[in-house]
Structures are given as structure tokens and as C-alpha cells.
Amino acid sequence: MESPTRRQFLATTASGLAGILASRTPPAVAQPREISYLCWNNFAPASDRKLAEIGQRFTRDTGIRIRIDHIAHTQQAAKYASEVQSQAGHDLVEMRMHFPWLYEPQLVDVSDLVAELEKKYGKPISSAVETAYVRGVWRAVPQYHAQFVCAYREDLFRRAGLKIPDTWEELYTVGKELKKLGHPVGIPISQNYDSISTAGPVLWSFGGMEVDRDGKTVRINSPATEQMLEWYRKMFRDCMEPEVLSWTDASNNDALNAGKASWIHNPVSAYIVARNRRLPVADVINHHRSLAGPHGRHETDVPRHIAIWKFSKNIEPAKEWIRYLLGRREVYDEYIMSGDAFNLPAYTGLQDHPVLRTDPKFAALRAEGVQFHAYGWPAPPSDKVQRITNEFILPNMIAKAVTGTPVKEAMAWAEREMKRILSG
Amino acid sequence: MAVSSARIGPVLARPRLRELFDHERVLGPAFVSPALLLIGLLVAYPFGMALYLALSDAYIGRPSQFVGLRNFVTLWDSDAFRQTFQNAFVFTGTAVTLKLVLGLALALLLNEQLWCKRLIRGAVLLPWVIPTALSTLGWWWMFNSLYSVVNWTGIHLGLLEPPGPNWLGQRHYAMAAVITVNVWRGLPFFAITLLAGLVSIPRELYEAAEADGAGPVARFRYVTLPLLKPVLAIVVLFSTIFTFSDFNIVYVLTHGGPINSTHLFATLARQVGLESGQLGQGAAISLYLFPVLVFVVWAQLRFVRRQVY
Numbered sequence: 049m050e051s052p053t054r055r056q057f058l059a060t061t062a063s064g065l066a067g068i069l070a071s072r073t074p075p076a077v078a079q080p081r082e083i084s085y086l087c088w089n090n091f092a093p094a095s096d097r098k099l100a101e102i103g104q105r106f107t108r109d110t111g112i113r114i115r116i117d118h119i120a121h122t123q124q125a126a127k128y129a130s131e132v133q134s135q136a137g138h139d140l141v142e143m144r145m146h147f148p149w150l151y152e153p154q155l156v157d158v159s160d161l162v163a164e165l166e167k168k169y170g171k172p173i174s175s176a177v178e179t180a181y182v183r184g185v186w187r188a189v190p191q192y193h194a195q196f197v198c199a200y201r202e203d204l205f206r207r208a209g210l211k212i213p214d215t216w217e218e219l220y221t222v223g224k225e226l227k228k229l230g231h232p233v234g235i236p237i238s239q240n241y242d243s244i245s246t247a248g249p250v251l252w253s254f255g256g257m258e259v260d261r262d263g264k265t266v267r268i269n270s271p272a273t274e275q276m277l278e279w280y281r282k283m284f285r286d287c288m289e290p291e292v293l294s295w296t297d298a299s300n301n302d303a304l305n306a307g308k309a310s311w312i313h314n315p316v317s318a319y320i321v322a323r324n325r326r327l328p329v330a331d332v333i334n335h336h337r338s339l340a341g342p343h344g345r346h347e348t349d350v351p352r353h354i355a356i357w358k359f360s361k362n363i364e365p366a367k368e369w370i371r372y373l374l375g376r377r378e379v380y381d382e383y384i385m386s387g388d389a390f391n392l393p394a395y396t397g398l399q400d401h402p403v404l405r406t407d408p409k410f411a412a413l414r415a416e417g418v419q420f421h422a423y424g425w426p427a428p429p430s431d432k433v434q435r436i437t438n439e440f441i442l443p444n445m446i447a448k449a450v451t452g453t454p455v456k457e458a459m460a461w462a463e464r465e466m467k468r469i470l471s472g
Numbered sequence: 473m474a475v476s477s478a479r480i481g482p483v484l485a486r487p488r489l490r491e492l493f494d495h496e497r498v499l500g501p502a503f504v505s506p507a508l509l510l511i512g513l514l515v516a517y518p519f520g521m522a523l524y525l526a527l528s529d530a531y532i533g534r535p536s537q538f539v540g541l542r543n544f545v546t547l548w549d550s551d552a553f554r555q556t557f558q559n560a561f562v563f564t565g566t567a568v569t570l571k572l573v574l575g576l577a578l579a580l581l582l583n584e585q586l587w588c589k590r591l592i593r594g595a596v597l598l599p600w601v602i603p604t605a606l607s608t609l610g611w612w613w614m615f616n617s618l619y620s621v622v623n624w625t626g627i628h629l630g631l632l633e634p635p636g637p638n639w640l641g642q643r644h645y646a647m648a649a650v651i652t653v654n655v656w657r658g659l660p661f662f663a664i665t666l667l668a669g670l671v672s673i674p675r676e677l678y679e680a681a682e683a684d685g686a687g688p689v690a691r692f693r694y695v696t697l698p699l700l701k702p703v704l705a706i707v708v709l710f711s712t713i714f715t716f717s718d719f720n721i722v723y724v725l726t727h728g729g730p731i732n733s734t735h736l737f738a739t740l741a742r743q744v745g746l747e748s749g750q751l752g753q754g755a756a757i758s759l760y761l762f763p764v765l766v767f768v769v770w771a772q773l774r775f776v777r778r779q780v781y
Contacts, residue, residue, distance in 0.1 A: 125747040132533040133751075150749050154533040238641065239729035291617030293730050294641030302618055431531070431749060438748040439552060444731045451731075461551065468549050 082113040087142035098386035139360040148187040170397025188353030190394035223287025234309035236295035243443035253341025259427035284450040335412035525755035532749040543756035575662025600660035615639035643733035669703035
């Protein structure tokens with residue numbers, strides 16, 4: 049056979065490449081069974097290591113290669129926006145809270161997967177339904193959730209002879225004493241998500257809400273909000289230090305673990321970090337159940353899901369990964385156990401999970417009598433309600449009130465801003 | 473026949489191509505086109521895209537419609553945007569003025585015969601060389617409420633009352649903090665560029681002025697300043713644009729807080745456009761000052777041209 053000339057070679061490869069580019073389909077030999085999964089840097093790092101290990105086993109068992117990438121949670125929104133706009137990127141993505149509402153038209157219907165999991169583990173928890181079940185379709189598969197509790201310094205409470213609080217009012221009573229000891233309470237009032245995670249429960253416990261169930265009527269300017277703001281004002285004045293106005297999501301954990309703060313409202317991550325790094329404070333941190341107000345005991349949790357982009361060319365292998373990670377009980381258990389009770393199962397049948405018995409300090413996570421909600425409750429999640437969250441209207445209203453703006457004026461400001469967002 | 477012509481073809485084509493490149497009309501565009509292509513892809517296309525997005529109701533991953541200038545009008549209803557607008561001018565005005573005054577002072581100092589001149593000139597550039605996000609993280613630690621070395625030192629020297637200023641949690645302090653970091657980072661750019669301008673001023677002019685009895689102040693006012701004006705104008709122009717569009721410092725240090733008091737156009741655009749998915753509004757925020765900046769560029773370049781020619 050005559051060997052091809054350089055000209056023939058170039059012409060053949062160029063036309064072949066043009067054909068591939070025009071059809072936008074790789075030739076069969078180049079189609080790998082490979083998927084990519086983008087998720088956040090978990091606050092419980094051991095669970096990311098476990099995920100990598102499970103990924104390797106998945107490849108061995110199914111022949112599908114998986115690439116797992118991690119990204120800081122603050123970068124997720126920007127990264128997802130660029131993937132959607134360019135219609136290219138990962139096949140699977142981890143979604144926090146209301147993300148499935150934000151990216152709804154871009155996400156594959158995964159109702160079949162959720163139905164399979166429901167049969168095994170029971171219905172998904174309410175906050176997962178609220179955030180991933182979009183207009184009658186599951187746009188993401190509930191994976192796990194982090195749950196807010198109260199972390200406190202047992203030794204300081206004992207030293208001052210203080211009772212563990214059961215209501216937000218009682219927290220004020222003990223908080224005054226704790227501040228006098230030089231160990232203030234640490235509730236962030238700044239442009240971060242932890243601020244909303246506390247502001248929401250306090251507002252709900254006083255009977256307030258941002259937007260009504262219809263998703264249209266703004267209800268922030270109310271006597272309940274006024275009570276909540278008065279509570280924040282006295283907490284800020286008598287139990288906390290002005291530093292909370294500058295805090296990031298990590299600051300309350302840092303303040304507790306550095307030995308300064310005496311009480312914070314957070315998932316158990318502060319304790320996990322203290323324990324794993326063998327900080328002296330780990331021995332004296334414990335958790336108690338969420339606090340109540342005149343209208344009950346409400347709490348924030350952060351459900352996380354796995355979704356598949358519609359532009360993915362590997363939808364079936366991607367579904368296989370979800371089935372492998374979440375659908376096999378032994379794998380799911382192993383994954384949950386690696387998260388040190390920071391990642392809790394997202395299905396009602398698994399709520400009494402063995403991970404809660406791995407440390408006596410996780411007892412408060414059983415959370416009897418606590419109602420969990422995602423941000424914006426009771427308004428149905430929507431892109432606009434999400435925007436109220438992302439513009440930090442709630443923490444900014446509180447920040448205004450605690451730094452001198454009259455309560456009524458702060459409420460009127462928040463009402464105006466929320467109405468603007470909903471009408472936009 | 474076909475075989476022979478195929479072999480002869482390229483041989484004939486080569487000299488023809490070479491002849492073609494002998495013409496300036498062909499060679500010039502051929503040299504410029506790669507650069508034009510790059511500018512088109514990396515500058516013109518994104519800019520055109522941003523313009524289109526700003527005039528639409530684009531939302532991440534959904535079909536969008538043309539809405540004209542609606543985004544630019546409705547932004548005024550947002551308290552956060554009005555605050556950002558004000559912040560941008562306070563931030564840029566203060567930071568550029570400080571950088572200009574301090575940069576000029578530093579340049580004059582570096583122009584003197586100093587001990588270890590090269591080392592000092594190199595060291596001055598350090599803040600400009602270190603990646604902004606990294607150095608700002610260092611500043612964040614210094615201003616951090618729990619670990620602030622600034623407050624710790626102040627308190628231990630008896631200059632501050634414990635617990636010290638709440639740098640990133642109080643609106644005026646927070647603005648002061650972001651301006652401080654911007655000035656710290658931008659100062660070398662001013663100093664080194666102005667130093668280059670100073671070095672190029674002929675010595676004879678100073679000698680002549682001195683012979684005429686001019687003191688240091690008069691020499692600065694009547695020799696240095698007039699000859700430095702074109703360089704000053706260009707540096708101020710560049711710095712104004714860079715400072716208006718700053719992102720890293722605010723994003724790392726305050727995230728726009730407290731109560732939006734340090735948000736700049738770029739950080740607010742990110743919050744609205746990417747975090748909330750409103751690409752149209754986000755693009756409108758980032759392009760809001762474009763007409764103003766175009767005018768500033770035009771006016772300053774005109775001024776420079778007049779000075780030079």
C-alpha cells in the first residue's frame with residue numbers, strides 16, 4: 049500500500065475533524081464512560097476523602113470513570129452560572145438549598161431516582177422537598193443535610209451556675225452573665241449565610257415571616273418582627289460584642305474554638321474541628337436543642353442535593369453514580385458516617401442514624417419537637433425569594449436596628465427592599 | 473497528468489505567496505490580524521455580550537428578552553445600588569488622591585541618592601507584585617476582630633481602648649480599611665511610574681533654576697510638576713479606572729458589608745448577576761459607569777495630547 053502524502057494526510061484529518069466538530073459528537077472510539085462531579089469543600093473534610101474512595105470503588109465496580117472536583121461554597125454560584133451560560137462543564141453538581149429552583153430549566157428530571165430512594169429510605173425530609181422538588185418535578189436528588197443546633201461552653205455555664213437556655217429569652221438572661229465573664233455570645237449580624245440561619249429561626253419563633261405563603265405578600269413589617277428586632281438589640285447591647293457585625297460564616301466557629309465565645313448557633317462543625325485538631329476547648333464544648341419562642345421551636349437546616357445538568361452527554365452514567373452513592377445502603381451509610389454528624393441523612397426513614405451515637409455530644413441533633421425550614425419559609429421557594437436571601441435583607445435589617453436605626457424604620461426599609469425584589 | 477500537476481502546484485504557489493507578502497497592503501494586515509483576532513475574542517466579544525445582557529432581562533439558563541434601558545432605570549430603586557454608587561465615588565476619590573500624594577512623595581524620595589537604592593526600589597514594588605487576593609487575606613487577618621494584630625499592638629502600646637476599633641464591622645472603619653489596602657497596593661504603581669517621569673527630567677533645568685535662585689519648593693513647582701504633568705495624568709487615568717473596577721479587596725475583606733457600605737460596582741454585580749442569577753441586572757451594574765469612564769478617558773487623553781504637542 050502506498051503511504052499517504054503529507055497533503056493527503058492533512059486533508060483527511062482536517063475533514064474528519066470538521067465532521068466531528070460539525071456533528072458535535074465524538075466518534076465511538078473516543079466516547080469514554082467518564083463522568084465529572086463538582087461538589088463543595090465539605091466542612092467535614094473526612095467526608096470528601098471518603099467520597100474520593102467511593103469514587104474509585106465505583107469505577108472498579110461499574111467501569112465508569114469519575115472525576116470529582118471540589119470548590120469553596122462561596123464560589124459555587126459563579127461557577128455554576130458560567131457552566132450554564134457556556135453549556136459545558138461537569139455532568140453532576142452538588143446543589144445547596146434552593147439552587148434547584150435557581151437552575152430549574154437546566155436540570156434533568158431525576159424523579160425516577162428519588163422514587164427509588166424513597167422506597168428504600170422513606171420520604172425525603174421536608175426541607176429537601178421544599179428545595180429540590182420544583183413545580184412537581186424532582187430537579188435534584190436529596191443527599192444529606194446539615195442541621196443547626198446550639199453549641200455552648202459547659203465549663204463556663206457550670207462556673208457561673210447557669211441553666212442551659214430553652215428559649216431565646218432565656219438565652220438573653222444567661223448571655224448577660226456570660227458577657228460579664230468575658231465570654232460573649234456569638235451570633236453573626238453581617239452579610240453572610242450564618243446570619244440568616246439564625247435570624248430566620250428567631251423570626252419564626254416570634255411568629256414572624258418575610259413573605260407569606262402566597263409568595264407575593266411581604267409580611268416583614270409586623271409586630272412579630274418588631275419583637276424579634278428588640279430581642280436582637282438587647283442581645284447585641286448586653287450579651288455580644290460589636291465584632292459580630294463583621295463576621296464571616298467561619299467566625300462564630302473560630303470565636304468558640306479560640307476560647308472567646310461562650311455560645312453559638314451553628315451545625316456541629318465547630319466541635320468536630322476542635323475535636324479533630326485536639327484543641328483543648330473540645331472537651332468543654334457541648335450542644336443543646338434549638339431554642340423556642342412564643343410561636344414554637346423553629347430551626348434552619350441546609351439540605352444538599354445532587355443534580356445533573358441537561359447539557360451533560362453522560363446522563364445515564366451520571367444517574368448510575370447517584371444510585372451507587374445514595375442508593376446502596378452500605379455505601380450511603382459509610383458516606384454519612386465519614387461526615388461526623390455534620391452531614392445527616394436526608395430521608396425520614398434514616399433519621400435515627402448510627403452516626404448520632406458515635407459521640408454523646410451529638411445527642412442534641414435528634415432535635416425532638418424542632419421544625420426545620422429552608423430560608424424564606426413559609427413562602428414557597430422561588431428565584432425571587434432566593435434573591436431576598438442573597439441580598440442579605442434580613443441581616444442588614446437587624447444590623448441597622450442594632451446600630452441605631454429605629455426599629456420601625458429598619459422594618460420599613462426591609463419591606464421596601466423585599467417589595468422591590470418581588471415586583472422585579 | 474493529475475499526479476504531475478498536483479506535485480507542481482505547491483512549487484508554483486510558494487513564490488506567488490512570497491510575492492504577495494512583499495506588498496505592504498497584504499503583509500501589514502497579516503501581521504496585525506492575530507492581535508486583532510485576540511482582541512476580538514477576548515475583549516470585543518465579552519464587551520458586546522455584556523452590552524447585550526445589560527439591555528436584556530437575562531436570567532441564568534433561561535431565554536431572555538430585550539428590555540432597553542429598563543435595568544439601568546430600575547437599579548435606582550435598589551438601596552444597595554444607590555449605596556454602591558456613593559461608595560464607588562468615595563472609595564475611588566479618596567484612594568486615588570492618597571495614592572497620588574503619597575506616590576509622588578515616595579517617587580521624590582526614591583529619586584534621591586539613597587543607601588541600597590536598588591533594593592529599596594525593588595522592595596517598594598512588592599505590594600504590586602503579590603497576588604491581590606493573597607495580600608488582602610493577610611490584611612483581613614490584621615483587621616479580623618478576633619486576631620487583629622493592629623488592635624493588639626494599639627492596645628498594648630496604650631494607644632487604643634480595648635477591644636479596639638471594629639475595623640470590618642463599622643461602616644466608616646470598613647471603608648477606611650478597604651481604602652487603606654487599595655492605597656497600599658496601588659502606591660508602587662504611582663511611585664515607580666512617577667519615578668520614571670522624574671528621572672527623565674533633564675538635570676540642567678534644575679541647575680538653571682538653582683542658578684536663578686529657586687529653592688526646593690520653587691524647583692518642584694516650576695520645574696518638576698509641569699514636566700511631570702503628562703505622566704501624572706496618565707497614571708491618574710489608569711488608577712481611576714482600576715480603582716473604580718476594584719473587586720478583590722472588597723470581596724475578600726468585607727464582602728460588601730456592613731450593610732452594603734463597602735460594595736463596589738464589581739462586587740454588587742457579582743452578587744446580583746451570579747449569586748442571584750440576574751445576569752441582565754448584574755451586567756447593567758458593571759456597565760453603569762462605562763459612559764462616565766469613557767468621558768474621563770477622552771478628557772484626560774485630550775489634556776495629555778495638549779501638554780505633549
